[in-house]
Amino acid sequence: DGGITQSPKYLFRKEGQNVTLSCEQNLNHDAMYWYRQDPGQGLRLIYYSQIVNDFQKGDIAEGYSVSREKKESFPLTVTSAQKNPTAFYLCASSMGRGNQPQHFGDGTRLSIL
Amino acid sequence: AQTVTQSQPEMSVQEAETVTLSCTYDTSESDYYLFWYKQPPSRQMILVIRQEAYKQQNATENRFSVNFQKAAKSFSLKISDSQLGDAAMYFCAYSPINTGNQFYFGTGTSLTVIP
Numbered sequence: 001d002g003g004i005t006q007s008p009k010y011l012f013r014k015e016g017q018n019v020t021l022s023c024e025q026n027l028n029h030d031a032m033y034w035y036r037q038d039p040g041q042g043l044r045l046i047y048y049s050q051i052v053n054d055f056q057k058g059d060i061a062e063g064y065s066v067s068r069e070k071k072e073s074f075p076l077t078v079t080s081a082q083k084n085p086t087a088f089y090l091c092a093s094s095m096g097r098g099n100q101p102q103h104f105g106d107g108t109r110l111s112i113l
Numbered sequence: 114a115q116t117v118t119q120s121q122p123e124m125s126v127q128e129a130e131t132v133t134l135s136c137t138y139d140t141s142e143s144d145y146y147l148f149w150y151k152q153p154p155s156r157q158m159i160l161v162i163r164q165e166a167y168k169q170q171n172a173t174e175n176r177f178s179v180n181f182q183k184a185a186k187s188f189s190l191k192i193s194d195s196q197l198g199d200a201a202m203y204f205c206a207y208s209p210i211n212t213g214n215q216f217y218f219g220t221g222t223s224l225t226v227i228p
Binding site for chain 1: 155158204214218219220
């Protein structure tokens with residue numbers, strides 16, 4: 001079955017540590033996205049990529065980094081520069097044209113130890 | 114700036130009754146798409162319905178329908194014959210044509226279904 005896989009489901013980070021959230025899709029989608037979800041704030045765009053080896057900052061990119069070396073993969077690194085990383089992170093993908101709906105993974109909950 | 118406003122943080126509905134969730138958006142674009150997503154307690158985002166701005170006919174998907182008022186920039190979701198499984202957070206999203214398929218989400222409405 002085609003879909004988006006995010007791992008791990010739960011992740012804990014120590015102060016000053018970088019962590020990487022995985023996102024893999026087998027839908028052959030061109031575009032991929034990372035969102036952060038906080039209570040009462042909906043989904044906020046961190047980074048998005050419309051094509052391999054290219055990505056753009058979203059509204060809250062500070063303290064995060066991404067790479068898009070393969071079409072199927074769009075990992076998100078939460079760096080130590082992100083001072084308030086505790087949140088639920090959602091990865092999504094879409095065909096990238098015609099405003100097709102975004103398909104979402106099951107999310108990763110990141111907490112600080 | 115593109116903004117999406119959901120003015121109802123929480124709503125409740127009796128099982129089998131009808132409920133309407135509100136959404137307004139602010140844009141200067143003429144071509145765009147609008148979506149409603151459902152997020153149950155499992156946290157997975159599920160597409161409920163999609164509306165293209167240039168289509169005047171309101172989209173319908175089984176018990177879910179929208180009231181799209183382009184001039185008023187309003188996009189409400191009506192859920193008919195509400196079921197217990199409809200309990201979830203509902204997010205309205207806006208996607209303009211010319212921004213590389215970026216989506217802008219509202220803050221969500223938490224729907225409770227009362228048995």
